Amino acid sequence: MKYDVAIIGGGVVGALTARELMKYKLRVCVLEAKDDVALGASRANSGIVHGGFDPVPGTLKAKLNVEGTRIMKTLVRELDVHYRQNGSMVLAFCEEEVEHLKKLYERGIANGVPELYLISGEEAKKREPALSESVAGALVCDSAGIICPYDLTVAAMGNAMDNGADLFCDFPVTAIEENGGIYTVKSGEKAIEATYVINSAGVGADTVAAMVGDKYTITPKKGEYLLLDRSEGGLVSYTIFQVPGAFGKGILVSPTADGNLLVGPTSELTEKGDVTITLAGLDKIKAIAARSTEKINYRKVIKSFAGLRSSCADSEDFIIEFSKNAPRFIELVGIESPGLSSAPAIAVYVAEMLRADGLAMEANESFNPTRTSCRHFGTLSMEGKNEMIKADPAFGHLICRCETVTEGEILAAIRQNPPARSLDAVKRRTRAGMGRCQGGFCTTFITELLAKEQGIDETEVTKFGGSSYMLCGKTK
Amino acid sequence: MMNYDIVIVGGGPAGMAAACAAYDNGTENILIVERDNALGGILRQCIHNGFGLHRFGEELTGPEYAARYAKMVAERGIDYIVDTMVLSLEKGEEGTVVTVMNSERGVFCINAKAVILAMGCRERPRGALSIPGTRPAGVYTAGTAQRYVNIKGKMPGKNVVILGSGDIGLIMARRMTLEGAKVHVVCEIMPYSGGLNRNIVQCLNDFDIPLKLSTTVAKIHGGERVTGVTIAKVDSNMRVIPEESEYIECDTLLLSCGLLPENELTSAAGIALDPITGGAVVNENRETEMEGVFACGNVLHVHDLVDYVSEESAVAGKSASEYIKNGAKKAALMGTVKIEKGNGVRYTVPQKIDVTGANEEVKVYFRVGKIYEGVNLKVSMNGEQVSSAKKRKMAPGEMEFVKIKKSVLDAAPNGTLKIEIVE
Numbered sequence: 001m002k003y004d005v006a007i008i009g010g011g012v013v014g015a016l017t018a019r020e021l022m023k024y025k026l027r028v029c030v031l032e033a034k035d036d037v038a039l040g041a042s043r044a045n046s047g048i049v050h051g052g053f054d055p056v057p058g059t060l061k062a063k064l065n066v067e068g069t070r071i072m073k074t075l076v077r078e079l080d081v082h083y084r085q086n087g088s089m090v091l092a093f094c095e096e097e098v099e100h101l102k103k104l105y106e107r108g109i110a111n112g113v114p115e116l117y118l119i120s121g122e123e124a125k126k127r128e129p130a131l132s133e134s135v136a137g138a139l140v141c142d143s144a145g146i147i148c149p150y151d152l153t154v155a156a157m158g159n160a161m162d163n164g165a166d167l168f169c170d171f172p173v174t175a176i177e178e179n180g181g182i183y184t185v186k187s188g189e190k191a192i193e194a195t196y197v198i199n200s201a202g203v204g205a206d207t208v209a210a211m212v213g214d215k216y217t218i219t220p221k222k223g224e225y226l227l228l229d230r231s232e233g234g235l236v237s238y239t240i241f242q243v244p245g246a247f248g249k250g251i252l253v254s255p256t257a258d259g260n261l262l263v264g265p266t267s268e269l270t271e272k273g274d275v276t277i278t279l280a281g282l283d284k285i286k287a288i289a290a291r292s293t294e295k296i297n298y299r300k301v302i303k304s305f306a307g308l309r310s311s312c313a314d315s316e317d318f319i320i321e322f323s324k325n326a327p328r329f330i331e332l333v334g335i336e337s338p339g340l341s342s343a344p345a346i347a348v349y350v351a352e353m354l355r356a357d358g359l360a361m362e363a364n365e366s367f368n369p370t371r372t373s374c375r376h377f378g379t380l381s382m383e384g385k386n387e388m389i390k391a392d393p394a395f396g397h398l399i400c401r402c403e404t405v406t407e408g409e410i411l412a413a414i415r416q417n418p419p420a421r422s423l424d425a426v427k428r429r430t431r432a433g434m435g436r437c438q439g440g441f442c443t444t445f446i447t448e449l450l451a452k453e454q455g456i457d458e459t460e461v462t463k464f465g466g467s468s469y470m471l472c473g474k475t476k
Numbered sequence: 477m478m479n480y481d482i483v484i485v486g487g488g489p490a491g492m493a494a495a496c497a498a499y500d501n502g503t504e505n506i507l508i509v510e511r512d513n514a515l516g517g518i519l520r521q522c523i524h525n526g527f528g529l530h531r532f533g534e535e536l537t538g539p540e541y542a543a544r545y546a547k548m549v550a551e552r553g554i555d556y557i558v559d560t561m562v563l564s565l566e567k568g569e570e571g572t573v574v575t576v577m578n579s580e581r582g583v584f585c586i587n588a589k590a591v592i593l594a595m596g597c598r599e600r601p602r603g604a605l606s607i608p609g610t611r612p613a614g615v616y617t618a619g620t621a622q623r624y625v626n627i628k629g630k631m632p633g634k635n636v637v638i639l640g641s642g643d644i645g646l647i648m649a650r651r652m653t654l655e656g657a658k659v660h661v662v663c664e665i666m667p668y669s670g671g672l673n674r675n676i677v678q679c680l681n682d683f684d685i686p687l688k689l690s691t692t693v694a695k696i697h698g699g700e701r702v703t704g705v706t707i708a709k710v711d712s713n714m715r716v717i718p719e720e721s722e723y724i725e726c727d728t729l730l731l732s733c734g735l736l737p738e739n740e741l742t743s744a745a746g747i748a749l750d751p752i753t754g755g756a757v758v759n760e761n762r763e764t765e766m767e768g769v770f771a772c773g774n775v776l777h778v779h780d781l782v783d784y785v786s787e788e789s790a791v792a793g794k795s796a797s798e799y800i801k802n803g804a805k806k807a808a809l810m811g812t813v814k815i816e817k818g819n820g821v822r823y824t825v826p827q828k829i830d831v832t833g834a835n836e837e838v839k840v841y842f843r844v845g846k847i848y849e850g851v852n853l854k855v856s857m858n859g860e861q862v863s864s865a866k867k868r869k870m871a872p873g874e875m876e877f878v879k880i881k882k883s884v885l886d887a888a889p890n891g892t893l894k895i896e897i898v899e
Contacts, residue, residue: 226606231743276695277608279716303603305611382575386582396579398511398561402740436736438601440617444624458630463613468700470613471630472727475655 001166003027004359006185006194008173008208010037012149012343013335014200015156020347021354022163024361029165029192030157031185033172033204035465036425037418038153040202041339043428044225044275044307046265047149047256048239050341051088051141053108053116059317062111065338068345069143075344079155080373081147082257087115088144088239089124091135091292097243098137104243105139115142130235130295146239148257149340150428151373154418159371161417163364168192169421170465173201176211178326196354198330202310203272205333212326216333217313220272222306223250223265224281229300229436232261240292251288253296258431263289263296265307275306302436309336318342320349328357374412374429378404399449400442402435410446414453421454423447424464447471480555481505481800482793483574483588485562485741488517490773491594492545493786497793498592499552503800507586508549508556509576515549515556516542517596518619519782521626524647526674530783541782565591565745571768590768590796593742593756594789597735597774599644605733607639609695614702618644618732625651633728637705638662639693641669641676643780643873645732650679652730659685660724663707665692665714668847670734670873672780693729694721702727735778742771752823753777759812760829760838761795762788770796777825777841780875784841788825808832811889818854818896820844822872829880831889838885841877842895844870852898857884858891870897 005021007014010032021028030037049069055061076083092098101118108116117140124138125131161167168190175186176197183197201208206218239254256262266281282304289296312319312334323329330353332346339346355361377388377395388408389396395408413420413429420426423433426446433439433446447470451458462468481503484491487510495506508515519527522538529535532544549556560578567573571589599617616624616632622644624630634657638645641664649659662680667690669676680687694708694716708721737754748757748765755776756764762772772792773785813829824842829835848870855862855878862884870876878895 227603273699276610277606279608282606282608301604301606302601304606382583385577389577389579389582393579396577396582397559398577401511401561401738404561404563436601436604437598437617438603440599440601440620443616443620444628448628458628462700464700466700468613470632471624472633473631475625475629475631 001027001192002182003029003192003194005196005198005354006031006183006192007198007200008185009200009202009204010153010157010167010169011040011042011200011202012038012153012156012340013332013346014198015153015160016343016347017198017200017350018160018165019156019163020351022160022165023364023367025364026361028160029194030160030167031171031173031187031192032167032169035169035422035462036420037157037167038150038428039464041307041310041336042149042153044305045149045223045337045340046252046254046262047147048088048252048254048341049083049145049147050338051108051116051144052111052113052338052341053104053139053141055111055338057107057110060320061317061338061342064318064342064345064349066112068342071344071348072145072147072341076147076152078369079152079159079371080376081152081155083145083147084257085143085145086237086239086255087140087142088241089128090139090241090243091124091131092137092243093134093291094136097245100243100245101137101139108141113141113143116140128236128238128240130293131240132291132293134291140238144239146254146257147340154429155371155373158417159369162371163367167418173208173211176208183328196328196330196359198332198350200332200335202335203308205310205331209323209331209333212323212329214323214325214331216319216331218272218333219311219313220270220274220308221311222268222270222274222308224277224285224306225262225264225304226282226285226298226301227303227305228261228263228297229302230259232297232300233259235261235295236293242288242292251285253289253292261296270308272308275308277304277306281306302438310334311336318346320346322353322357374409374416375431377406377409399445400430400432400435402437403431405430405432405442407449410449411453414450421450422462422464422468423450423470426450478507478584478586480507480586480588482507482590482592482796483586484508484592484594485574486510486517486594486596486775487515487556487558488594488596488773489519489542489545489782489785490596490775490789491517491592492549493789494592494594494772494793494796495554496545496548496552497790498797499554501794501797503797506554508554509560509562509574510556510558511561513559515546515558521623522647523626524651527782530781531786545786562741565741565769567766589800590770592792592796593764593769593771593775594773595738595741595775597737597778599731600734600736602731605731607693607696610698612696612698612700612702614698614727615696615729615731618642618648618730621648621730622651625655631655631657633657635726636660636728636730637693637707637724637726638730638732640664640731640733641671641687642732642734643671643675645730646671646675646679648730648732649685650683653683653685660726661685661707662687663691663693664689665710666690668871672873692716696729702729705729735774737775737778739775742775745769750823750827753825755825757827758825760826760835762792762826763795763799768799777823780873784875813885813889814892815840816892816894818894820846820848820897821895824895829885829893831885833886835882835885837882838880839877840880840895841875843875844872844897847871848897848899853878854896854898855880856894857888864898
C-alpha cells in the first residue's frame with residue numbers, strides 16, 4: 001500500500017497528527033518502533049496542559065502551547081480522555097522570586113494566555129493549605145489543566161485508525177530512500193511507501209533525520225518521578241510549580257487526571273534509553289518538593305518512574321520545518337515541554353505545512369471525531385452500568401480491585417484501536433494494575449485474557465513487547 | 477432490595493469464620509459476598525501445610541483449612557454469592573446499604589443490619605519500595621508468583637532472588653526450588669526476618685538457601701526481562717552501603733516486603749483507620765467507628781497465622797450477632813478504656829475497649845517493633861501494674877497477645893491500659 005503521509009513515531013504528536021490528517025481524504029500510516037504507541041516521552045511526563053506563560057514570546061513554543069491548550073478542551077471531549085482544568089500555581093519564596101513571577105506574568109500576557117493573575121503568599125496558602133509557610137507569592141493560571149498523556153495518545157491513535165489510518169508497531173525505521181517522488185521507509189525487511197514523511201520520532205528524531213541527511217543532536221534529559229496513592233491526590237488541587245532558579249526548575253507537585261499525586265521531575269542529561277530510577281534522583285525530588293510543601297506522605301508512594309525529554313542541542317525552540325536535504329520530508333525535532341500541551345496545535349500546523357506544500361487536502365466528510373474510551377464504563381451511572389452488563393456480562397466481572405476495572409473494559413482495550421497486546425498496554429488503557437497493589441492480584445487474570453484474545457499461549461504474553469515475557473514455562 | 481441481618485464482605489477464612497460464629501449465636505440471615513469464583517480467599521493458593529495447628533490441632537494445607545470452613549458454612553445453609561464485588565457501603569435508614577456488582581445481576585444494593593469487613597490484604601508492590609534501576613518484566617510479588625505456580629501451573633522464572641523475608645517469600649523460596657528453579661538468596665533489609673521462624677528453618681535452611689539480613693536490592697538490571705540484581709548491605713538507617721554490594725545474575729525478582737490491609741471500601745465509607753495497622757480502629761468486639769460495621773482478619777491487621785484470623789473473626793461474628801439481637805441497643809456504656817502502646821509495642825488490636833459490665837476477658841493482640849530477648853511484658857492500668865510476664869523471645873514477625881481480666885476493666889472503665897516491654 002502506498003500512503004500519502006507516513007508518520008514516524010507513535011507518540012502524542014504523531015498520533016494527533018495522524019488524526020488531524022484523517023479529516024482529509026488521505027492515506028496515512030504511523031510507524032512505531034515499539035509494540036505500542038506512547039512509549040517514549042508520551043508515556044512518562046508530568047501530564048500537564050500548560051497555560052503557556054513560560055515560553056519566550058514569539059517562539060513556536062509560545063504560539064503552539066497557547067493554541068494547543070485551547071484546542072485540548074474540545075479534543076478531550078471528542079476523544080473521551082480524562083482531563084481536568086485544575087489550574088496551575090507558580091510559587092515564589094522571596095522578594096526576588098516574586099519579581100520573577102511578574103516577568104512570567106508579563107510573558108504570559110504577551111503570549112495571550114487567558115486566566116492568568118498574581119496572588120499574594122497569604123492568598124496562595126489560603127487556596128492551598130498544604131503549601132509551605134514560606135510562600136511569598138504565586139502566579140495562578142486557571143486555564144492550565146492535567147491530562148493522562150498516554151490516554152490521550154492512545155485515544156488519538158485509536159480515533160485515527162477508526163477513521164482509516166494504519167498503525168505499524170514493532171517497526172523501528174532503519175532506512176529511508178527516495179525515488180521518483182516516492183519514499184520507501186524500511187524497517188529491516190519490512191517497508192512501506194509514502195509521498196510525504198513526517199519525522200516525529202521524539203528522542204530518536206536525530207537518528208531518523210540523519211537517514212535523509214539532516215543533522216540535529218538530541219540531548220535527552222531524564223526526569224524521574226514519584227507517584228503516590230490516590231489517597232494523597234487531594235493534597236493540592238492546583239499543579240504547584242516553583243519559580244525556576246537556583247533549585248533547578250520543574251519539580252512540581254500535582255494531582256493527576258486519575259486522582260493520584262505526582263512529584264517530580266528531576267532533569268539530568270543522559271543517554272538515549274536510560275530510564276533508570278536512581279536513589280539520588282528520588283532524594284533530589286523530595287528535597288526540592290519540600291520547599292513547596294512538607295506534607296507529602298512518601299510512605300504512600302506506589303511507583304517511581306523516569307522519562308526522557310527529547311531536548312535538542314541545536315535549538316531552544318521546537319524545530320518544525322521541511323528538511324533542507326529531502327523534499328516532502330517534515331522534521332519535528334526537540335519537541336520537549338510544552339510538547340504535550342502543544343501537540344494538538346502542532347498537528348494542525350503540520351497539516352497546514354502539507355497543504356502549503358501542495359498536498360491535495362480534500363475534506364473527509366465521513367470523518368468521525370469521537371471515540372469511546374474502554375474506560376467509559378466506570379463513568380456511567382448505576383443504570384448505565386446495568387445496561388452495559390446486560391449487553392455484555394463481562395462488564396460485571398471485576399478484575400482489578402484497586403482501580404475497579406472490569407473484564408469488559410480489559411477486553412475492550414484488547415479489541416479496540418489501537419489494540420493492547422501486552423500487560424503494560426492494557427494497564428495504560430484501563431489502569432488495571434496501576435493502583436496500589438500494582439497488579440499483584442490482576443496480573444495473572446490479564447495474562448490469561450491477553451493469551452485467549454490473541455490466540456497465543458500464556459508464556460508468549462509480554463509485559464511490554466519484545467522479550468519481556470512474563471512466564472518461562474510450565475511447572476513440573 | 478435484598479435484606480440481610482449480616483452482610484459479610486469477603487469469603488476467605490475471616491469471612492467464613494465470622495459467618496459461622498454469627499450463625500451459631502442465633503443470627504441465621506447472613507450473606508457472604510465473595511469476589512473470587514469460590515469461597516476460600518487466598519488460602520486457595522497456599523497449598524503448603526502448616527495451617528490449623530491451633531484451631532484444629534492438626535496440620536492442614538491452605539485449601540484444606542478453607543474447605544473445613546466452607547463445609548461449616550454449607551452445613552449451616554449460610555447464603556453466599558461469588559464473583560461479586562462490593563463497590564461501596566453507605567449508611568442507610570436502617571443499617572447499611574451495600575452496593576455490589578456481578579455479571580449476572582449488574583449493580584445492585586443489599587440492605588444489611590450489620591456488616592462485617594473481611595477483605596483480607598494485599599502485598600506491598602515494587603513501586604512502594606522505590607527500588608532503583610530499570611523496570612523490566614520478571615519482578616513479581618511473591619503472591620503473584622504463588623498464584624502462577626500453584627493455580628495456573630506456570631513458572632514465572634528459573635533464576636530467582638527474593639527480597640523480603642515475609643512468610644509468602646519464604647514459602648515461595650521453597651516452592652520455586654521444588655519446581656526446579658534456583659533461588660540464589662533471600663535478602664532482608666531489616667536485621668531480622670519478618671517471617672515465622674519455622675518457615676526460615678523449613679523453607680530456607682532445609683534447602684540451603686541463604687538469608688542475608690540487613691541487605692536489600694540496590695538496583696534492578698535488564699532491559700526487557702530481568703538480567704540481574706545488585707544486592708547491598710544497608711547501614712543502621714537502611715541506606716545502601718555501595719562498597720558492600722554484589723551483582724547476582726537472575727531472571728526473576730520476587731518481593732515479599734509486607735502486606736497491606738485492603739481498606740479502600742472502609743476508607744471510602746469514612747471509617748477511621750489506624751495508621752500503623754492500616755486497618756480500621758476497633759473496640760474489643762471488632763466494631764469499627766461506624767455503628768454496625770465490624771472488621772476482622774487481615775483487613776483489620778495482618779496476622780501471622782490463619783488460626784488467629786479465625787479466632788478473631790469469631791469474635792466479630794458473635795459481636796455482630798449480639799448487636800442485631802439487642803436491636804442495635806448497646807449495653808449501658810460505663811466508659812472506654814484507651815490502650816496505650818508503651819515501649820516496644822508497635823500496635824494493638826483492639827485499640828480501645830468499651831466497658832459495659834458485660835465484658836468477658838479481653839484478648840489484646842499486639843506486635844513488637846524489633847526482636848526482644850529475656851524481657852518482661854508489663855501491663856498497667858492508669859499507671860498501676862496489672863501484670864508482668866517474662867518473655868524469652870518476642871519478634872516482629874510473630875503476633876503476641878495479653879489477656880485483660882474483666883475485673884481490671886470494671887475497676888477503671890475510663891482508664892488507660894498500657895502495654896510495654898521492660899528491657
